[in-house]
Amino acid sequence: MTLVDKCKKLCKASEILATMDTKLKNEALYQVGLSLKEYKAFILEENKKDVEKAKKDNMKESLIDRLCLSEERIDDMIEGIHNIIELKDPVWKSNELWTLENGLTLSKMTVPLGVIGIIYESRPNVTVDAFSLALKSGNCILLRGSSSSINSNNALVYAIKEGLKKSPVSENVIEFIDDIDRSVVKEMLTLNEYIDVIIPRGGKDLIQFVVKNATVPTIETGVGNCHIFVDETADIKKSIDIIENAKVQRPGVCNACETVLVHKKIANLFLPKLYDRLIERVEIRGCQETKKIIPVNSAIEEDWYKEYLDYILAVKVVENVDDAIFHIRKYGTKHSEAILTESLTNANKFLRQVDAAAVYVNASTRFTDGGQFGFGAEMGISTQKIHARGPMGLNELVTVKYTIIGNGQIRE
Amino acid sequence: MTLVDKCKKLCKASEILATMDTKLKNEALYQVGLSLKEYKAFILEENKKDVEKAKKDNMKESLIDRLCLSEERIDDMIEGIHNIIELKDPVWKSNELWTLENGLTLSKMTVPLGVIGIIYESRPNVTVDAFSLALKSGNCILLRGSSSSINSNNALVYAIKEGLKKSPVSENVIEFIDDIDRSVVKEMLTLNEYIDVIIPRGGKDLIQFVVKNATVPTIETGVGNCHIFVDETADIKKSIDIIENAKVQRPGVCNACETVLVHKKIANLFLPKLYDRLIERVEIRGCQETKKIIPVNSAIEEDWYKEYLDYILAVKVVENVDDAIFHIRKYGTKHSEAILTESLTNANKFLRQVDAAAVYVNASTRFTDGGQFGFGAEMGISTQKIHARGPMGLNELVTVKYTIIGNGQIRE
Structure with missing residues (x-):
């Protein structure tokens, strides 16, 4: 499947997910948690391949530790999902509703962003965290992990999709890029028609690469002096x-x-x-x-x-x-x-x-x-000023839509 | 003065402007209004040069009309400034203040974006509108108008700066790019160190050019089918x-x-x-x-x-x-x-x-x-999803800063 094909599936799935009731999204998250439990042995096996390759490639010990999964770390991911189930759905809320002199009633409503692209390095738990936050906020997600964790991420996404199959949410709300060629990232960064925002999570070089090459709006994360x-x-x-x-x-x-x-x-x-x-x-x-x-x-x-x-x-x-x-x-x-x-x-x-x-x-x-701030989880820490700044929780994964209710008003 | 020199002046001025009291910003706006009145004849004279050139270049009648200034149109600009004086200052406000279990008190405060770059076509009134909105929201502004209105814009910026000289706000909060070469726009689009956000206002081509070439975060405006x-x-x-x-x-x-x-x-x-x-x-x-x-x-x-x-x-x-x-x-x-x-x-x-x-x-x-929405004025209509969507008023020209007050808290 080409990258554009994956994006088209995400966009299609997004049309349904965007207005789905909270309880259905929560049910899907719950099923994903069960599925991760069910596929635990498979995930650990696939993770072992990545860890062995990393050792062979003489990866730094601290990075291997970040890459390495264990029963306990998978349980933590599942607990993370349960935490997100408990959080308030950020979609279709408003603190601003007003009526104009001409009788038009306006509301500024929160709505999902649509399709979020994540480009991340090493830690496989980001796969599950990012997916769960995206789903709860009504967003589809396109994931691009690093080549060093490709087997772990593939296994995690497989388990997530198997969980979704047993739920009211389409398995097409998540897609994973398993092509390790960097040119595919460059392509992803310019798919403005399909992707609403791209969030790079990783080192300075990755973030600079994304900022430099993206035409899709991006949210910079990370560097802190x-x-x-x-x-x-x-x-x-x-x-x-x-x-x-x-x-x-x-x-x-x-x-x-x-x-x-x-x-x-x-x-x-x-x-x-x-x-x-x-x-x-x-x-x-x-x-x-x-x-x-x-x-x-x-x-x-x-x-x-x-x-x-x-x-x-x-x-x-x-x-x-x-x-x-x-x-x-x-x-x-x-x-x-x-x-x-x-x-x-x-x-x-x-x-x-x-x-x-x-x-x-x-x-x-x-x-x-x-x-720590009490957001329950985060999609990263924004170090830019537009859209979100600081830790990004569920409330940072939405945009707005003005609804305007009239009874025949025209502009003078 | 090079573009980078102008940007440095803006950044310097931004440090002071960002935390300036509302009454001082309003006084500056008032002085700018007086100055536009004082320099009315000069502005109209300079505008005439643009209009004559446009006629010689066979510009479309409707575009010449947009370009053309009159006493009345300058009065409208001044009235626009007075409207912005009446609007609420969007800076250093918060709807979110909470205390964690460990006693840390957090507030999500609004703060200015910093330096806003505007790239716009034809209508010279944008010069004054964009400046006034930026100033009221504590932002410095870098303006790049079209070559067809270069004399009008130069005259308007001159009058604005003369007004600021009589006010508590530095004349360095506004800079205008009078180099009509397009390469200067390309340079502007990549000055991430100095410019916090770029807003293009104009036709499809301009907006596409900006989106394609910018590394500075941008807010797309405009196209509506x-x-x-x-x-x-x-x-x-x-x-x-x-x-x-x-x-x-x-x-x-x-x-x-x-x-x-x-x-x-x-x-x-x-x-x-x-x-x-x-x-x-x-x-x-x-x-x-x-x-x-x-x-x-x-x-x-x-x-x-x-x-x-x-x-x-x-x-x-x-x-x-x-x-x-x-x-x-x-x-x-x-x-x-x-x-x-x-x-x-x-x-x-x-x-x-x-x-x-x-x-x-x-x-x-x-x-x-x-x-129409009751925002008092607008910086454009965002057609992207991140940061702002729909009409952008003063409230869309700020970002946030988390303030965290403790008494010795450390992370466990």
Whole structure:
């Protein structure tokens, strides 16, 4: 089946799915959960092929771990589906209904986007998460995983389709691209007639490739060079805990902290304590001022731009909150930024003036996540400004339709 | 000044403008209004140069009319500014504030997009409208008008900047590209570092050029192949009035009706009356069934796809509401679609199943417009699904920022 054929099937299925009652969509999700359970052995077998190939190709250990499925990880996927069943259907809701002077009544209603394309790397659980979120929000989904997880993804999509066959929802609401040639991605990126939005999930290169080549509207996700600014009035104990959490709890993710900015008036007191807490696990790279206080490596200009995704932290002493905001504007990626302070004025200034998806006062940047925010699940974290910004849950997977009810109105 | 230099100035100005109080922005708008009044003679003189060139180039009469400014048209622009002063500031508002179990308090706040790029054709009033909407919503604006209105636009931007100089807002919040080479547009479309969103306003070719070449996120506007379906139970008198209004009140716009679909059971009664009402002003192109009832030209397959923007109407007899929905899915552009019916079942079916920015029951499609919807003004009509759909007013010119207030929370 060609890519366009798959897209045509999705569009056709979308016409029915878009207005389907919640209980029918939930029933389909439930059946998919049962099917994943039923096909567990098959999925694990197929996953083993991918893992063996990855080992043969000398893939990094951490990436192999992301790729590897287990009974428990499949159970987690099923639990994820059950969580999504519990979430409120985001479709055909409105907070805006008004009547014009001429008697026309308008509503701004939420409706599904239509067909969502996802291009993702490695982790096979994205296959199930993305599908479930799409289905619940009335959207069909076209998936393109990485070649390294092709067998796992094929097996998962097979199980999903088998589940859908026993449900009121057509198995055609999901299609998977198993052609590993990159040219097929390029084709996908220009199928404006069939695909309403494309969301790339993965590393910088993938996202840049998509942004550069897509004519279909896209939602950029991912890159986070996140800062924590320790203000003059910060609570030192809490600040050390927050920075430790934001740096080492899981350094390989986009909401981990990469640079700490420290107010010069607190630097002498604060930096030695930060050093003691982190130095065994984290390489610290400091500015000249930092190096006068703690014995660390030098940060060079490049370090301020870096998303390390590793046990490395850049540290810079700044003049004040304005200087911190200036640094973040210059080097940040508008993902997640935090100020640690007891000053209401500085907290408000930072909240207003820092331009990012999530801005924190006295908390770890690691909370930028659909699950943590209470959305139940997420399709990724948008780092662009249009359509959605920050974690994308079900409410970000819809668009709107104005309905206008009249009784013969014409325009003067 | 190079394009990148202009963009840098806009970004710098945006840092201040983004958090400016409403009263200061309104004062700036007021000063711009005064300045347009002051420079009226100069603007008209510059506009004359464009009009004379257009005449020499044998531009179509209707386009020359769009290009032409008068004292009255400048007064209308000033009135438009005063209307925007009266509108509510869309920035730093929230309908969503919640607290997590761990005590973190989250708000989803509206914030300006940053720098908006507008690429537009002909009508010089867009210069003033787009600037005013951008300023009120805290956004800087980069304008690229057509070469045919270059003198008019330059004069308008000059007057705007002179007004801003007397106000609390920097004159650098607006920049105009007066390089008429198309390569500069191509450059603009890829300046992701400086421009947050690009909105093309104009014909199909311009919009396609932008979609094809942009890496900056874009919002497509414009093309509308709008349908009106006359159901079996439609009120005939009202239906004739609505179709006449949607076709002839202003045929050159995107929300004008291009095709009428008529239920076969009402066709014999309805079509002769429609014919009588329209035939002196409108060329009707009918399907085979239509031609059996009224003496009109033949519609060919191509006609169903056409956005005539002219005194031409395609007419097709259909089996029922499902057949009408099927036709609209196949040929429509998802802009504005209407059903004329007294059947609640069919009205609801049409509202749910037709996928378009605006779906009407018993009213003219001509109402799809920010002014008509009560938004006060509009930046264009989005025909894509992400970010905004339908008329874009001030509320569509913002993005969001999550603010998260804690007292030391870390992620488990």
